[in-house]
Each structure stands twice: as C-alpha cells, then as structure tokens.
Amino acid sequence: MAIQHYKVLHDYVRANETVADEYDDVELTLLEGELPADLKGVLFRNGNGRFAHQGVWYDHLFDGDGMISRFAFDGQRVRYRNRYVRTREFLEEEKAGRMLHRSFGTNLPGGLLKNAFRMQFKNAANTSVVWHGGHMMAMWEGGLPHRIDPVTLDTIDRYDYNGVLRNQFSWLDSRIAPELPFSAHPKIHPDTGVLHNFGTVAGTKQRLVLYEVDPQGKAKIGPVIEMDDMTFSHDFVVTQSGHRILFLTPVSFDMPRALLGLTSPAASIKVDRTKPTLILVIDPDGTIHRLTTDFCFVFHFVNGYQNTDGKLIVDGLMLDFFPASDLMKAYLQGNVADDGTGARFTRYVLDLETKQVTHRPLADYEGELPEIHPDLVGKPYKYAWGIGRPISHSRPLADQLVKIDVTTGQGIHAGPDETLPSEPIVVPRPGATAEDDAWLLYLLFDDTTHTTDLLVADAADLTTIARLRLPHNIPLGFHGMWLPEGEV
Ligand SMILES: [Fe+2]
Structure with missing residues (x-):
C-alpha cells in the first residue's frame, strides 16, 4: 500500500514552538461566549515547554522540559500562570547554557564520547500532573515525581516518598x-x-514494580514481577474490583547499543511483531495472570472494569505497530504519514478462567489522550472524550475534539480548520446526574492567528461555551487535571 506523507508545515510545527516567558497570575481575555458562573476551580496542565534546547532540537516528542500551566476559574474570569519544572537537570542546563544530559530519546551532541556509559537520563517532569495525598506532582515515567506548589507552581523537590522509590533491590541495582x-x-x-x-x-x-500509596500519601512497593526483557509501558488500568492490568508489547531495548551511546534508548528499541502482546493481570490478592493477544501497542487506556459475568473489560487506543522513535522525530518536524494506522478505540474482553482474549473496534474513530468522567475510573461507563478524527477524515492529524459512546459505537467530533486541540479534561457540572452533563476544558492552537486559546465546551455536544486567549502560544501538552474550588 502506498503511504502518503504530508508535510504539515504550519499547524503542527508552530504549535510546538519554545515557550520563553513565564507569566504570573494574568487575566485571560474572553474572546467569545461566557464563563459558567459555577465553574470554579483550577485546571493544571503539563507538557513540553520546549522541543529544542539552546538551538539543539530533541529527537523525541517526550524529551522537552516540563512546563506546568495553571488556569484558575472563579466563575467570572480565568487567571493564568506558567512555570517550567525546576528539575535538577533543568537548573544545571540553564546555568551552563547548553544541553548537559542525555534524554530518553535524544543523545547529547558530540557522539560516542559524550554519550557512552551515561545511563542516567534527564528527568523531563513533562508528562502529567497529579494531586494525591496532599501533594501535587509533576510526573515523568522514567524517574521520580517532582512536588509542585499548586498555587505558585514553584518546584518543591524531587520526591521519593520518604525513600520508598530508592532502589534497594541490591547494591548493584x-x-x-x-x-x-x-x-x-x-x-x-x-x-x-x-x-x-x-x-x-x-x-x-x-x-x-507495582506501587500503592494510601490516601494520606504513605507509599509501599507491591508485587515485583521479574521480566524476561526490559519492556515499555506508558499506561495501565485499575478496576474498581482491584485488578491491575498492563499490556506488554514485545519490544526490548538494545542495551549494549544504548550503553555505548550508539543510539538513544528510545532509538534502540527492537520490535518483534511475530510475538503476541502479553497482558498481565494482577488480582487484588496479588495473583498474577498472563494472557496474550495479537501484537499491538497501547499508549493510553480509556478505562477498564470487571463485568457482571466476571470478565474484564479493557478499552484502549490500539496501534497495530510500535511507534518507532524516528516516527516521533518526523512528527516534530511536521511529517505525518496518513497511512490509516492511527490508534483505534478498541475494546478487549479478558476471561481469566479460560485465558481467552477477544477484541473489537469500539467506533470508527482514531483517537488519543482519552478522558472519561472522573468518578467512573475503573467502573462501567458510557462516554469517552479525546482528540482524534473519524477514520475517513481528510487530514492526517488528530485535529478534532471527539466524543465516543462506547456502548453504541456512535461518535461525534468538532474542530475548526487549521486548529489543533489538547487533551480535554472533563469537569462535571455541580449537581449533574447525566454522565455527559459536564464541561470540557482544553487548549486550542489556531494556526491562522498563531495563538493558543483556552476553551470551555459542552461535553454533551462539544459546542463552545467560552473561549479565552492566552498571552502567548504554548504547546498543547500531554496531560492535565482539574481541582475543584476548595481542594487546595
Ligand atoms: Fe500519557
């Protein structure tokens, strides 16, 4: 099959320009609509604040330094603040004026001499932001969280949960x-x-390694599962029934190549498509089940729960290939292949008794960065939101806001031309009973004006309720969260 490549010069590349400014508590300009009077709280988002460092572009979508943006809603206006996470590496590189640390997907300039045997990577602190146990944390999957002051966005520390996240498997480990x-x-x-x-x-x-942190913030290590290979998982599922579910795609790191500095760790990943994807299910009592399914890779799961018949339902955004690091680099440069292989909304049904796994598409939509009603994590649910496109869409980008009814497969989408949306955060209306009686809060990059706006949309039909302009263009970022008024 011929794959058509698009050079999406503007909207993708310009949306990823470096953020040079940090703002303090500035009021956003209302462009259209009206802010709901009962929408009160704070939206936080995390993501790359920049995709290059001192003129050197990162090779991978996941390597830029984390920047938190904060949007405080009081029912009448929105006040905005943004801060780079002051990681140890960020501070050292700012002081030096150059890149000092290898990243997961980017070797240092200077070849082997600069990269060989350097296996401590920059903690980018750029992926998500989480509130739990009295702490707000900027998260990155390769290392420790960073605690962040939820009001000032100051970086408090690199947080190891009082030593629990210190490696004590052995002296060598x-x-x-x-x-x-x-x-x-x-x-x-x-x-x-x-x-x-x-x-x-x-x-x-x-x-x-599995972890559990109680509501007071006390952490402990749960089951530790020894693996044949160093695999890569980005997300997992926890059900109300207490099952933890991971998909392990048959990929492995070429550790000698990465260790010698010949490639970055991300570029050293080897894929074996002849093998199935392993599904690990850890019961509430710690029993481990190993099931398999057709080769696939899932960055993000939508949700999962135990059905009334005891089977486990896992909904995810399924790729039938593993996204190689050169694909990530091409994305950063605006090269997007429209080969019909975007991540599909897919339902997996896991039968722990028979070890059977079945799967089917949930809707004729591709998507990413899925969100659901916050009270339905691990439970049966009806709606998923995210960015994406119908599979028949004319452009290769996930440039639409989408809503999927996972019980019927029906979907709707919305998005003006020449714009790109961020992950939509679902904020239930106070007193709402319907699952989609909620607001969606998301960022929208408009390539025609080269601006970033904050939007409040109706989660039921995706129509815009209010649109506000940021004082500068910021990348759309990865993941965010909402804290209702009074939580902080
Ligand atoms: Fe993610």
Missing part, C-alpha cells in the same frame, strides 16, 4: 538505577482512594 521509575499514569481507586502505579526498572534483573 542501586548503582544502575538509584531511583525507581514511577509512571506518569497512576490511577486512584474510586472507593479506597489508594493511588496505584507501576514502573519498569532495569538492573541485574528487569523488573516491573
């Missing part, structure tokens, strides 16, 4: 990876308030 990775996609159990998370750590053995 602690030398190879002193800090245990804590993924950027923790899930908070809807009934217990326990934050569940995982990390994959290299060392004398390859380990998948």
Whole structure:
C-alpha cells in the first residue's frame, strides 16, 4: 500500500514552538461566549515547554522540559500562570547554557564520547500532573515525581516518598538505577482512594514494580514481577474490583547499543511483531495472570472494569505497530504519514478462567489522550472524550475534539480548520446526574492567528461555551487535571 506523507508545515510545527516567558497570575481575555458562573476551580496542565534546547532540537516528542500551566476559574474570569519544572537537570542546563544530559530519546551532541556509559537520563517532569495525598506532582515515567506548589507552581523537590522509590533491590541495582521509575499514569481507586502505579526498572534483573500509596500519601512497593526483557509501558488500568492490568508489547531495548551511546534508548528499541502482546493481570490478592493477544501497542487506556459475568473489560487506543522513535522525530518536524494506522478505540474482553482474549473496534474513530468522567475510573461507563478524527477524515492529524459512546459505537467530533486541540479534561457540572452533563476544558492552537486559546465546551455536544486567549502560544501538552474550588 502506498503511504502518503504530508508535510504539515504550519499547524503542527508552530504549535510546538519554545515557550520563553513565564507569566504570573494574568487575566485571560474572553474572546467569545461566557464563563459558567459555577465553574470554579483550577485546571493544571503539563507538557513540553520546549522541543529544542539552546538551538539543539530533541529527537523525541517526550524529551522537552516540563512546563506546568495553571488556569484558575472563579466563575467570572480565568487567571493564568506558567512555570517550567525546576528539575535538577533543568537548573544545571540553564546555568551552563547548553544541553548537559542525555534524554530518553535524544543523545547529547558530540557522539560516542559524550554519550557512552551515561545511563542516567534527564528527568523531563513533562508528562502529567497529579494531586494525591496532599501533594501535587509533576510526573515523568522514567524517574521520580517532582512536588509542585499548586498555587505558585514553584518546584518543591524531587520526591521519593520518604525513600520508598530508592532502589534497594541490591547494591548493584542501586548503582544502575538509584531511583525507581514511577509512571506518569497512576490511577486512584474510586472507593479506597489508594493511588496505584507501576514502573519498569532495569538492573541485574528487569523488573516491573507495582506501587500503592494510601490516601494520606504513605507509599509501599507491591508485587515485583521479574521480566524476561526490559519492556515499555506508558499506561495501565485499575478496576474498581482491584485488578491491575498492563499490556506488554514485545519490544526490548538494545542495551549494549544504548550503553555505548550508539543510539538513544528510545532509538534502540527492537520490535518483534511475530510475538503476541502479553497482558498481565494482577488480582487484588496479588495473583498474577498472563494472557496474550495479537501484537499491538497501547499508549493510553480509556478505562477498564470487571463485568457482571466476571470478565474484564479493557478499552484502549490500539496501534497495530510500535511507534518507532524516528516516527516521533518526523512528527516534530511536521511529517505525518496518513497511512490509516492511527490508534483505534478498541475494546478487549479478558476471561481469566479460560485465558481467552477477544477484541473489537469500539467506533470508527482514531483517537488519543482519552478522558472519561472522573468518578467512573475503573467502573462501567458510557462516554469517552479525546482528540482524534473519524477514520475517513481528510487530514492526517488528530485535529478534532471527539466524543465516543462506547456502548453504541456512535461518535461525534468538532474542530475548526487549521486548529489543533489538547487533551480535554472533563469537569462535571455541580449537581449533574447525566454522565455527559459536564464541561470540557482544553487548549486550542489556531494556526491562522498563531495563538493558543483556552476553551470551555459542552461535553454533551462539544459546542463552545467560552473561549479565552492566552498571552502567548504554548504547546498543547500531554496531560492535565482539574481541582475543584476548595481542594487546595
Ligand atoms: Fe500519557
């Protein structure tokens, strides 16, 4: 099949320009509509503030320094603040005026001499922002979270949960990876308030480590699963029934190449499409089930729950290939292939008794950065929102806001030409009973004006309720969260 490549020079590349300014509490200009009087609280978003450092472009979408943006809604106006996360590496590189640290997907300029045997990577702190146990944290899956002051956005510290995230598997392990990775996609159990998370750590053995943090913020290590290979997982599922579910795509890092500095770790990933994807299910009592499904890769899961018949339902955005790092680099440069292989909304049904796994498309939509009603994590649900496009869409970008009814497969989408939306955060209206009686809060990059706007949309039909302009263009970022008034 001939693959058509598009050079999307403007809207994609310009949306990713470096942020040079940090603002303090500026009021956003209302462009259209009216802010809902009962929309009160704070939206936080995290993402790359820049895709280049001192003129050197990163090779990977995930390597830019994390920047938190904060939007405080009081029912009449929105006040905006943004701050780069002051990681140790960020401060050192700012002081030096050049790139000092290898990143997950980017080697340092200077070849082997600069990269060989450097296996401590920059903590980009750029992926998500989470509120739990009295802490707000900027998350990055390869290392420790950073605690952030939710009002000032000052960076408080690199947080190891009082030593729990210090590698104590062995002396050698602690030398190879002193800090245990804590993924950027923790899930908070809807009934217990326990934050569940995982990390994959290299060392004398390859380990998948599960974590639990109680509502007061006390962390402990849960089951540790030894793996044959160092795999890569970005997200996982926690159900109300207490099942934790991970998809492990048959990829492995070429550690010698990465260690010698021949490639970045991301570029060293080898894919074996002849193997199935392993699905790990960890029961509430710690029992581990291993199931398999056709080769696939899932960056983000939509949701998962245990059905009344005992089977586990897992909805995710399924790719039938693994996105290689050169694809990420091409994206950063505005090269997007329209080969019909975007991530599809897909439902997996897992039968732990028979070890059977079935899957089917949920809708004729591709999507990414999915969100659901915040009270339905781990439970049966009806709606998913995200960015995406109908599979028949004329442009290769996920440039539409989408809403999918996962029970019927029906979807709707909205998005003006020459714009790109961010992940939409779902904020239920106070007192709402319907699942989609909510607001969607998202950013929209408009290439015609080269501006970034904050939008409030109706979650039911995706229509715009209010649109406000930021004082500068910021990249759309990865993941955010909403804290209702009074939480901080
Ligand atoms: Fe993510």
